[in-house]
Amino acid sequence: MVLQAYIDDSGTGSKNSSDKVFVLSGFVAQVKQWKKFEKAWGKVLQAPPALENGLHMRKWAKKRRNADERDSKLKAFAEVIANHAERRIDAIIDIDAYRAHAAGKVPEEIDSPYFFSFHHLIARFCDDCLERGVDEQAQIAFDINLHFGIKARMWYQIVRDIVPKEYLKILPVDIYFKDDKIALPLQAADMLAYLRTNRLNRESVEFEWLEEELNNIVAIKCPILSSREIRHMVAGQSDNAPSEQLVNKWKALF
Numbered sequence: 001m002v003l004q005a006y007i008d009d010s011g012t013g014s015k016n017s018s019d020k021v022f023v024l025s026g027f028v029a030q031v032k033q034w035k036k037f038e039k040a041w042g043k044v045l046q047a048p049p050a051l052e053n054g055l056h057m058r059k060w061a062k063k064r065r066n067a068d069e070r071d072s073k074l075k076a077f078a079e080v081i082a083n084h085a086e087r088r089i090d091a092i093i094d095i096d097a098y099r100a101h102a103a104g105k106v107p108e109e110i111d112s113p114y115f116f117s118f119h120h121l122i123a124r125f126c127d128d129c130l131e132r133g134v135d136e137q138a139q140i141a142f143d144i145n146l147h148f149g150i151k152a153r154m155w156y157q158i159v160r161d162i163v164p165k166e167y168l169k170i171l172p173v174d175i176y177f178k179d180d181k182i183a184l185p186l187q188a189a190d191m192l193a194y195l196r197t198n199r200l201n202r203e204s205v206e207f208e209w210l211e212e213e214l215n216n217i218v219a220i221k222c223p224i225l226s227s228r229e230i231r232h233m234v235a236g237q238s239d240n241a242p243s244e245q246l247v248n249k250w251k252a253l254f
Contacts, residue, residue, distance in 0.1 A: 002031050002136055005089070005125060008143040008180075008189035009114070010197040021224075022113045023092050023196045024121050026189035027085035028128075028220070031139075037084035038184045044076045054180060055187045057194035061207065071210075074191075078213040081188045087128065088217045090196060091121035093225040101230045114148050115155050116225055116233060122159055124222040126167040135169050141176040143186045149177050 007026035011019045029037065045051050049069065051060070055077060063070050098113045110119075122140070129138065142152065156175045160168065180186035195211040198204045223229055 001134060003028055003086075003129065003134060003138040004031055004034055004185070005138065005140045006034075006142075006183065006185035006189045007089075007121065007140065008186055008193045009145060009148070010190075010193035011095075011201060017095055017113075019095055019197070019201045021092050021094060021197065021200045022117055023090060023193050023200070024114075024117045025090045025193040025196055026088070027081065027185060027192070027217070028087040028089065028125070029085050029185075033084050033086065034185055037080060037188075040080045040084065041077070041184045041187070044073065044080055047073075047076070049073070054184070055191065056180075057191045061194070061198070074207075074210055075213070077188070077191065078210055081191070081214060082217055085188070085217050087220050088192065088214065089121060089125060089128075089220040089222050090192070091117040091124070091222055091225070092196065092200070093117045093120075093230075094227070097225070097227040097230050101227055102234050105234050110155065110158060112151075114152070115158075116230065118152060118155055119159050119162075120225055120229075120233075121222065122156075122171070123163060123167070124220055126163070126170050128220040129170045130166060137172055138170055139172055139176070141178050141183060141186065143180050143190065144177050153177070 005026060005028045007024055009022070009024050011017065011022035045054060049066075060070065060074070093113045093116055095113055098116065102116065103111060125138075125140075129135070142149070145152070153175065160171060163171070178186060180190060191210075192214055195207055195214070198207060199211065225233075
């Protein structure tokens, strides 16, 4: 049972961001399910009004004219996701809590809200696999991110250095960054990530109905990284400080 996870980000994730949260969200399913998903998603994309460049939730959400037509199409997309995705996952970090409890307290190479969310998501994905008795190597793909993409690939090697050994039989050797025009499940991840930050950062309830539909998909346990969780992660880093050899390896990566 080879699993594939498709993840997208929303929010800036930078230390000086005015956002309240940074989010990594997406869906998990078996390879065969994603193939069926792509066929169904493609049909909805081409149905009137056709979206030739794929669904980009931020742009589509701004279409105020023919809102009923827009929402009907969004509902059709949500139904495709609900019919094919096995799990959903959200790694959400409180930016203010990060600044208060983590910024400047961990090695410079991993001092970023994105890294904490990234590590958290991967660890909780592995926990879920182990709880379900899944021990095959999975595949993890992220949407292309010009700001964080290069760092995230290097961060992944750091994650593999510090995760429990039992996770290594699940984690791939490397992660992938794909164009969402080609990897259609990333468009579903984009929808979920947008809905989270639309509500949490912009306090908008316009698409609450759509978010509720996606919430019916089984969630991987991934608590919001607030003050308590961030302090725990930082304490773990402090109590089990990386060796000089590891730190030098990380510096070489960056």
